[in-house]
Amino acid sequence: MNGDLKIALVGNPNTGKSTLFNVLTGLNQRVGNFPGVTVDKKTGYTRLADGRNAEIIDLPGTYSLYPKSKDESIVFQVLADPNNSAHPDLIIFVADASNLKRNLLLYTQVADLKIPVIIALNMVDLAEKAGTEINVDELSKRLGVQVIPVCARKNANIGKLREALSYASKMPLQLETIEVAALAPGLIGKIQTEFLVDEPYTALQFAHQHETLKFLTPEQSDRIEEIEKEYSFHSTKAQAAETIARYNFINDVLLDTVKFKPEGTKETFSNKIDSVLTHRFWGFLIFFAVLFIIFQAIFAWSEFPMTLIEEAFVWVSEAAHNALPPGPLADLLVDGVLAGLSGVLVFIPQIAILFAFISVLEDTGYMARVTFMMDKIMRKVGLNGKSVVPLIGGLACAVPSIMSARTIENWKDRMITIMVTPLVSCSARLPIYTLLISLVVPDESFGGLINLQGLVLMSMYVLSMVMAVLVAWVIKLLIKSGERGYFIMELPVYRLPRWNNVAFTMYEKVKTFIIEAGKVIIAISVILWVLSSYGPPARMEVLEQKYQTAKVTGVTPSEEVQNLYASEKLENSYAGIIGKTIEPVIKPLGFDWKIGIALITSFAAREVFVGTMATIYSVGTDEAQEESVREKMASAKNPETGQPIFTTAVAFSLMVFYAFAMQCMSTLAIVYRETKSWKWPMIQLAYMTVLAYVSSLVVYHLLK
Structure with a gap:
């Protein structure tokens, strides 16, 4: 489905942006990557009131256009680069009505990029409960944009938001928030002229962020550095001056548009619950x-x-x-x-x-x-x-x-x-x-x-x-590092769960599990069945002759002959040979060659272990006695001792092995992608394998 309109959702974390995204797009969404980076790109489609389709892009939550992480840096990259595939025609700025002052800092920055904006004023119900009265019409007038009060969790006013999107202006109508050019007059003008940048604030951000902007070439970044030196530009000082100017503007707007009822010393409901749920004991x-x-x-x-x-x-x-x-x-x-x-x-x-x-x-x-x-x-x-x-x-x-x-x-x-x-x-x-x-x-x-x-x-x-x-x-x-870490987070207020969201999450995760695991399992099951059903021709011929003789002599009952033949055929198959080869290494853990085959195949994905067991124990079984994988494994016997294969010691040894072993190619691949080196995934694979082997060995011998 192609969108006639490209819309970006922008906002602080915990403003209900993802909830609004789910409400607008429903099941019609997908996850990919933003161009050139490994940050998740969540996109979906919605039908507007005028019948057009719109592509919705959920940008990472951020408190400011000055990024503190890779995810946050994406927001300016997308909004400032018209050639970016995610660059929007329109922005829905999602603001938390109960915390408007903090939210408006990011809004003023986004507004100064001069992309058409509509404000979705979310959580208006919580603001009302807290005694906050917002004059929406006056707020809209002071900012120069449409402000639509919504409650995404309750699906309230979403129809009005769709109408606003349908008839939104293609021209940015938002009013100037601060005098950007005054922050660095010579530098901003020079960058605008040399880099053909229309908006002063975009030019200022080029000066602040040029070293991390993917759409600038190294030569362009070096040239901006030269311009900064020419005008003695100090990034930190300029950012501080900008923030002060923005909050002066925000305070003026809120003074005319928002009224707060005095709460006195009354403790909030969330704080009362937190005194118990976050208690140190x-x-x-x-x-x-x-x-x-x-x-x-x-x-x-x-x-x-x-x-x-x-x-x-x-x-x-x-x-x-x-x-x-x-x-x-x-x-x-x-x-x-x-x-x-x-x-x-x-x-x-x-x-x-x-x-x-x-x-x-x-x-x-x-x-x-x-x-x-x-x-x-x-x-x-x-x-x-x-x-x-x-x-x-x-x-x-x-x-x-x-x-x-x-x-x-x-x-x-x-x-x-x-x-x-x-x-x-x-x-x-x-x-x-x-x-x-x-x-x-x-x-x-x-x-x-x-x-x-x-x-x-x-x-x-x-x-x-x-x-x-x-x-x-x-x-x-x-690992040695002189850098100190810090942790700042905002605790959201307690809310009742949205059961439609819970159902949607269950559906999405189960669907992913079935599709992703299913593809791997079918492929491995087919390969495994072939490896388990066929073996070296010479071995198979000897086996065939041996059991043909047994059938002719009739000394052993035919059903028992069939079972013995199926068992030996599996053991001499290509899969059996692989399992027997690694059996000496895994035998101290209580594992036989059949489990060994599962350890190898499940490296593609851990859940393949169960599918492998089902396939291994299905090959050569009596067609008249179909059983579940649990029944097959429960009845499996050790041919040497006649005891069940899956004893308490073996089962716990195996669980501990899977608890600590890597056994997942996708994880190794993502670690390589995130660290840009094979060094870390290889260290990870090695330490987890050793940890799993030793732990499994200890557990087996303690319980044996």
Whole structure:
């Protein structure tokens, strides 16, 4: 879909910009990268009141056009460069009505770039509750722009905003906020003339930011440096003078347009809650209680839908075997593709529940409090509060979490965060944990509330967090940096979760899980089925002759002969040979060659482990006895001892291995992209592999 109009959403963090983006675009959105950089570009489409389509670009939240991070630097890059593919025809400036003074600083900067602007005055309901009265018409008159009061969370006045977008002027109508040329008269005029820049404020920003602007050549940047020296331009002093001038303008505007009711010494509702939820003792206790509830729910609520999905796949496999003519194609579809997919798609309910809880915690404002609480602990191990965002985000996926570490200004803090984030148990590990826990941990409850399986699952997540903190402390001692990190954040007010947003997040995450994991799983399942079904011709011929003789003699029952033949055929297949080759290395951990194959294939993506197990245990099985992957693994026996393969020791050893091992090509690729070097991903791969191996070895021998 092409947009007839390109609109950028600009605003401070926590103003509801992303909420408004979701309301305007619905499901019609996608994520890419801004040209030339690795910063996320979130775009979507909406239909305006006049029937035109508009492309909406959600620019990163920032408090000022003077950037403090890579994400923030994108805002000016996009707005100042007409050749940028994201450069807008119109800006929706999203302002928090309950905190207008701070928001208007960025507005005045954006307005002076002279791109047409409409202000979406969000959270008007919260402003009214706080006793703030805004004269919207007078504010619109004083600024020279349309001001539309909206409440994005409640979908209020969105129709009026669409109408305003439809009939917005193509010319910038906003009034001058400050006299920009007076800040550096000679320099601004010279840059405007030499670089053909129309607006004085854009020229001034060239002087401030020329070293980081991607659309300027090195020669152009050097020339601006020369002009700065010629006019004795001091960037810090000019920025301070500009900020003072802007706040003088803002104070004049607010004096005529906003009235505040005296609150006296009354404590706000959010502060009352914070006194408990961010308490240095009770706060952590409550956080662990929240985690406990989440992991209890993951097991308790998902069992019924998981059973339905398992039974559905068993039925489909039986139907496919009956409908398709016997042969390699039928085996490939049923034992390869269907078995691989069933092993992963069965965990959709648990993935959905996990992301529903994460979405609720973010929507209510509680996740921001967790970040605040963790700051002191993080500092002791060489991180800061901003590191908590990637670490908690790692519960979903390490890839976007590592990318979000760009907001950390301190290089050392950022590198440590990148190095330890993959240790946090992500959603891709959830299918592995839940499968292995269901095999060896009884489904028992204490007092009708505490589920033992949920308790073990929570312990795996807590273990991963603790290990991430310990490794961060070790890396802090190894990496030297004189730079001091700092952490400033604004705590949003508490709100009820928007259930449509929670549902949308669940849908998006499950869709991503199915599409991204599904593509890899199908590809690997097909390759694995081929490797498991075929082997060196000489070996296969000897095996065929051996079992032909067994069938003729009839000493052994034919069903047993068939099972022995299938087992030996798998062992002598190409997959079996690979597994047997690495078996001596992994045997001390309690793993056999079949698990070894899964360790190799799951390096593409951790969740492939379950699909691999499903495929490996499906090849050569009796078509008349279709079972789920859990049933196949539970009944698997060690041919040497006759005991179950997946004992408590093996299951926990395997879970600990996956908790600490890298086992994810995408994460390695993103670390390389973020650090611009193979040095860091290789160090990461090495230390995580050693940590996983040693930890797994200890756990196996303690529980054996």
